[in-house]
Amino acid sequence: MSDPIIRFDKVGKTFRRGKTEIHALDDISLDIEPGEIFAFIGFSGAGKSTLVRLINGLEAPTEGTVTVHGHVLNDLPAKKIRELRGDIGMVFQQFNLLQSRTVYGNVAYPLELAGWSKRDIYDRITELLHFVGLTERAWAYPEELSGGQKQRVGIARALATRPSILLADEATSALDPDTTRDVLALLRKANDELGTTVVVITHEMDVVRSLADRVAVLDAGRLVEHGTVRDIFTAPEADATRRIVGATLDIEPDPEQAEQLEAAHTGRIVTVTANPGENLGVVLGNVGRTGVGLEFVHGGVTRIKDDDLTTFTLNLTGPTDAVDGVVAELAQIATVKEVA
Numbered sequence: 001m002s003d004p005i006i007r008f009d010k011v012g013k014t015f016r017r018g019k020t021e022i023h024a025l026d027d028i029s030l031d032i033e034p035g036e037i038f039a040f041i042g043f044s045g046a047g048k049s050t051l052v053r054l055i056n057g058l059e060a061p062t063e064g065t066v067t068v069h070g071h072v073l074n075d076l077p078a079k080k081i082r083e084l085r086g087d088i089g090m091v092f093q094q095f096n097l098l099q100s101r102t103v104y105g106n107v108a109y110p111l112e113l114a115g116w117s118k119r120d121i122y123d124r125i126t127e128l129l130h131f132v133g134l135t136e137r138a139w140a141y142p143e144e145l146s147g148g149q150k151q152r153v154g155i156a157r158a159l160a161t162r163p164s165i166l167l168a169d170e171a172t173s174a175l176d177p178d179t180t181r182d183v184l185a186l187l188r189k190a191n192d193e194l195g196t197t198v199v200v201i202t203h204e205m206d207v208v209r210s211l212a213d214r215v216a217v218l219d220a221g222r223l224v225e226h227g228t229v230r231d232i233f234t235a236p237e238a239d240a241t242r243r244i245v246g247a248t249l250d251i252e253p254d255p256e257q258a259e260q261l262e263a264a265h266t267g268r269i270v271t272v273t274a275n276p277g278e279n280l281g282v283v284l285g286n287v288g289r290t291g292v293g294l295e296f297v298h299g300g301v302t303r304i305k306d307d308d309l310t311t312f313t314l315n316l317t318g319p320t321d322a323v324d325g326v327v328a329e330l331a332q333i334a335t336v337k338e339v340a
């Protein structure tokens, strides 16, 4: 196995505010391998931003070491840290584009700082804008772009100097789901086609699910769990992971979805979650004979740890007694929650 591109070894970071100590990170040990897409996930305040700042050397750990490309950052002089930072492209939640520059000018910026010639800058930007699909928008200003386009510019700028690491800090948190999908596809493309190691910081498990190879879960500054995304999804062990995974699976309608379901359907809407080992099909298969109309309006089957978690929201229509009968039967083998 190759050497890790980023290594955290017993890393801690304590901020001191007057007499108060804030342990933003505590005893983090972890390797990120070259060429992988690695995600850090955690709720607000978990320590994600602090972690990013340790990777790009903007903060130094108070305990342990952070190693990037074999260099222990703690030991490096500022100049060398700046050089290493040049090998790390950053993508931000709020895009951080220069409003007074065009798309071209924004992407050119890091190349100008690195002392590239005008000709080389032109060639590189042509290539980059093609890569992110913004060739037509080269002369537009940020205010003329959609959020997704702005983030494409952000990614082109981050990739401009051909960094081997791309750090994406909540890169899709300000975007709608469709645009998020496009931006995630672009990050995946950078990883696939350019071999860039992508480190993603996010609070959205959906981002992890559709993008990352491996994931680490941070909770209150501690690394509570890490592994392949598949393992973490199917067998979340830590409490924080369960909360994050549960919030993402979307097997139960949230209040907004419940309202929409209520508006769209006339029947009694219930969410049923099969008890372990029970098969909803046994009851649902017989519903037709009771004269009750049955429509699946939400839910699905997800494997969690060693069990299937089967949760469906049903719209049941027909005579009240018959619907009550079906619900009572379902309640024998499932947890039934009224939605509307």
Ligand SMILES: Nc1ncnc2c1ncn2[C@@H]1O[C@H](COP(=O)(O)OP(=O)(O)OP(=O)(O)O)[C@@H](O)[C@H]1O
Binding pocket: 015, 016, 017, 022, 023, 024, 042, 043, 044, 045, 046, 047, 048, 049, 050, 051, 203
């Ligand atoms: N410069 C600082 N001085 C004091 N405390 C800080 C500083 N930076 C971060 N913290 C504290 O460290 C903890 C972790 O913060 P951090 O911003 O890394 O979390 P986060 O997971 O990125 O959260 P969010 O998603 O809300 O940005 C928080 O309690 C925060 O208040």
